[in-house]
């Protein structure tokens with residue numbers, strides 16, 4: 001049994017005998033790259049192979065767990081180059097005071113369990129997926145005889161069978177092989193061995209997905225929305241890396257016997273809307289509404305910290321996809337809303353930790369205009385009732401505040417709506433004609449429920465792609481520019497040195 005020891009320097013050492021054993025792996029033993037790991041897709045209900053890098057990670061972890069040897073490529077090109085500070089079995093990974101890096105797969109969305117039997121979601125709950133180990137033209141842990149592998153390849157390429165051997169496709173990656181006089185056996189196959197370079201794009205954009213009404217006790221719904229958005233954007237063949245994190249806030253809200261009255265529901269919406277949508281009633285309560293915003297900020301900051309830990313050196317942008325009431329909550333958080341008042345508040349409320357990276361708020365199927373209109377009415381009413389002291393600084397009205405957000409460059413709002421969505425309103429009408437630039441985006445929807453259609457629509461994925469392309473990694477670009485300037489200065493300096501006349 002081989003064990004890998006990590007000393008305080010973080011370097012891996014094997015004894016001479018162990019190294020010899022690793023180098024002299026018999027041909028019949030599978031290399032890590034010849035094994036392919038697969039996962040059960042719960043939606044498509046079929047087994048899908050992991051990308052090459054994920055498969056190598058899973059196989060290396062599996063072998064370290066069992067004490068099995070690593071082949072040269074897996075040891076030198078994967079483990080020693082990239083995985084020495086990871087949380088792997090048998091590794092004394094403490095390097096300085098740093099916590100070990102989690103073993104994540106599927107673009108970093110899932111964490112691998114200890115026994116390599118399941119993967120668990122990193123940013124949500126209740127979504128465990130089973131994984132399996134399959135071999136490359138092999139049976140069990142052994143490669144098939146070379147001649148038999150050659151015959152399989154010919155069969156897969158041409159469909160030709162040999163008189164002494166029959167092949168039948170069993171599933172996407174399984175083949176039934178029947179040799180004359182022998183019992184049939186199922187072998188698994190992949191056309192290419194796993195490579196470390198076969199991986200997901202580097203993540204450059206992070207998007208939080210905030211749900212609206214009707215998610216009490218139902219975390220799966222916002223997770224499914226998130227998955228659909230991720231899959232839809234990826235289906236456009238976008239080259240940059242996008243990462244979506246669901247924010248499920250409803251289960252964390254507790255009324256604790258609170259009964260609303262006029263003192264806490266001054267901006268309350270239409271009686272019938274409050275009656276039909278309990279979450280809207282709760283949000284219109286100044287006490288519970290504040291609690292909801294604080295909960296969303298807490299969850300977002302926690303998830304952001306988690307994401308940064310898993311993606312050290314992230315230089316990309318952050319956006320929010322707020323659906324329905326979620327768009328209002330997100331807007332309020334970004335504009336520090338704390339009830340309609342006439343005076344500027346000096347209270348230091350909770351803030352998001354990624355405001356410097358925040359570039360876009362997608363308000364989707366959004367009643368934000370309705371909320372702003374109601375608040376504007378309340379603001380005007382307050383102004384009319386109260387005698388105003390000129391020494392006090394008046395706060396801008398809700399509509400004025402929206403116009404300021406629209407014209408400021410910190411983050412932009414894109415309002416996605418569909419004509420048949422009874423909850424969605426246009427926002428451009430809040431802006432003067434001359435100062436208005438694109439906010440509203442009409443999308444087409446042929447067959448889905450009006451207010452719930454957005455995660456299914458190609459138009460929505462295209463808008464996201466436009467946004468990702470628009471804000472494409474400016475930090476990296478400027479770094480590249482600096483590099484080229486320094487390089488050119490270096491070349492110029494060298495040229496001056498070699499052309500300097502001798503004195």
Ligand SMILES: [Zn+2]
Nearest residue numbers: 259260264285
């Ligand atoms: Zn209340």
